[in-house]
Amino acid sequence: MSVPRAEDAVIQEVLGIFSKHLENNNFRKTPERFAILEEIYRRDDHFDAEALYIHMKNQNYRVSRATVYNTLELLVNCDLVKKHQFGKNLAQYEKSHGYKQHDHLICVDCGKVLEFCDPRIQQIKNMMGELLKFKVVDHSLNLYGNCDGACPKTQK
Amino acid sequence: MSVPRAEDAVIQEVLGIFSKHLENNNFRKTPERFAILEEIYRRDDHFDAEALYIHMKNQNYRVSRATVYNTLELLVNCDLVKKHQFGKNLAQYEKSHGYKQHDHLICVDCGKVLEFCDPRIQQIKNMMGELLKFKVVDHSLNLYGNCDGACPKTQK
DNA sequence: TTGTGTGCAAAAGCTTTGCATGTTG
DNA sequence: CAACATGCAAAGCTTTTGCACACAA
Numbered sequence: 226m227s228v229p230r231a232e233d234a235v236i237q238e239v240l241g242i243f244s245k246h247l248e249n250n251n252f253r254k255t256p257e258r259f260a261i262l263e264e265i266y267r268r269d270d271h272f273d274a275e276a277l278y279i280h281m282k283n284q285n286y287r288v289s290r291a292t293v294y295n296t297l298e299l300l301v302n303c304d305l306v307k308k309h310q311f312g313k314n315l316a317q318y319e320k321s322h323g324y325k326q327h328d329h330l331i332c333v334d335c336g337k338v339l340e341f342c343d344p345r346i347q348q349i350k351n352m353m354g355e356l357l358k359f360k361v362v363d364h365s366l367n368l369y370g371n372c373d374g375a376c377p378k379t380q381k
Numbered sequence: 382m383s384v385p386r387a388e389d390a391v392i393q394e395v396l397g398i399f400s401k402h403l404e405n406n407n408f409r410k411t412p413e414r415f416a417i418l419e420e421i422y423r424r425d426d427h428f429d430a431e432a433l434y435i436h437m438k439n440q441n442y443r444v445s446r447a448t449v450y451n452t453l454e455l456l457v458n459c460d461l462v463k464k465h466q467f468g469k470n471l472a473q474y475e476k477s478h479g480y481k482q483h484d485h486l487i488c489v490d491c492g493k494v495l496e497f498c499d500p501r502i503q504q505i506k507n508m509m510g511e512l513l514k515f516k517v518v519d520h521s522l523n524l525y526g527n528c529d530g531a532c533p534k535t536q537k
Numbered sequence: 538t539t540g541t542g543t544g545c546a547a548a549a550g551c552t553t554t555g556c557a558t559g560t561t562g
Numbered sequence: 563c564a565a566c567a568t569g570c571a572a573a574g575c576t577t578t579t580g581c582a583c584a585c586a587a
Binding site for chain 2: 551
Binding site: 310312313314316330332333339341343345346348349350352353354356357358359360361362363364365366367368369370371372373374375 | 466468469470472486488489495497499501502504505506508509510512513514515516517518519520521522523524525526527528529530531
């Protein structure tokens with residue numbers, strides 16, 4: 226844990242951004258909040274609130290679910306984390322700083338999530354916003370299917 | 382309630398489809414199941430399970446939530462109803478027979494839902510499925526924003 | 538010091554499940 | 563008549579909330 230890591234620079238950066246965000250909004254800089262952010266940026270891929278909570282508990286870091294949820298919301302508000310709703314419950318989160326816009330392909334059999342980019346989405350947003358007189362600020366495009374040969378649960 | 386309605390033909394059709402679906406799968410044809418389907422096809426737009434339940438109760442039709450949920454699942458399975466997850470909870474449903482594929486624009490302020498069609502979605506599905514070796518069977522594209530001047534809650 | 542954040546547990550909200558009863562085939 | 567569907571209420575699961583205590587400013 227004491228060896229410098231490649232992602233340390235990114236972590237320093239997002240910690241700084243979060244710190245400023247808290248300052249600007251007169252929120253307090255608590256160790257829990259920074260610990261949660263750091264934990265998120267040391268993880269890869271998508272995760273849910275419970276997994277994050279468990280993971281911090283396993284490292285003997287004392288947090289409550291309430292704080293995890295609270296902090297996740299703060300992080301979503303300052304664009305350091307993105308929240309997704311792939312299934313009906315169990316929201317998924319992912320770190321988002323420095324990531325370009327992308328959408329998701331979800332395997333309905335094994336739950337695997339792939340990412341992809343397509344500029345046509347932006348075109349559709351612009352066109353439909355204009356056409357329907359909507360101010361489109363966000364979107365979510367999920368493709369559902371299965372990952373074919375690679376899917377461990379497809380051999381049913 | 383005894384006057385023939387314009388939508389009666391559609392209702393007869395979907396009742397027939399549902400009936401066949403139940404037969405084919407050896408599910409029983411209960412009055413509750415048909416009553417729920419009929420109620421759905423007499424309604425317009427999107428609705429949630431609870432609203433449907435309440436609506437049937439108000440007409441003094443005796444159903445339970447369990448049956449409503451159970452039947453909704455059956456209807457989703459035979460493509461007579463489509464299920465959407467716009468927010469984090471409260472799944473929304475809509476009748477889908479004879480409807481062409483469409484996606485949704487959701488006002489985050491007042492909850493209004495508009496529909497739109499764009500052929501580029503299909504292109505994206507095809508391309509990404511091939512590219513990422515995914516068998517894409519479904520998708521959901523939601524655009525979030527607000528309905529501008531028309532939105533009653535935007536004047537905040 | 539003072540008010541905001543935290544931990545804990547209980548509550549909330551939507552959906553599912555277990556069990557006894559009723560009904561379809 | 564035998565299996566399946568229903569109604570009811572209780573349980574499940576994720577997320578939120580209330581309250582007392584702790585701590586950042």
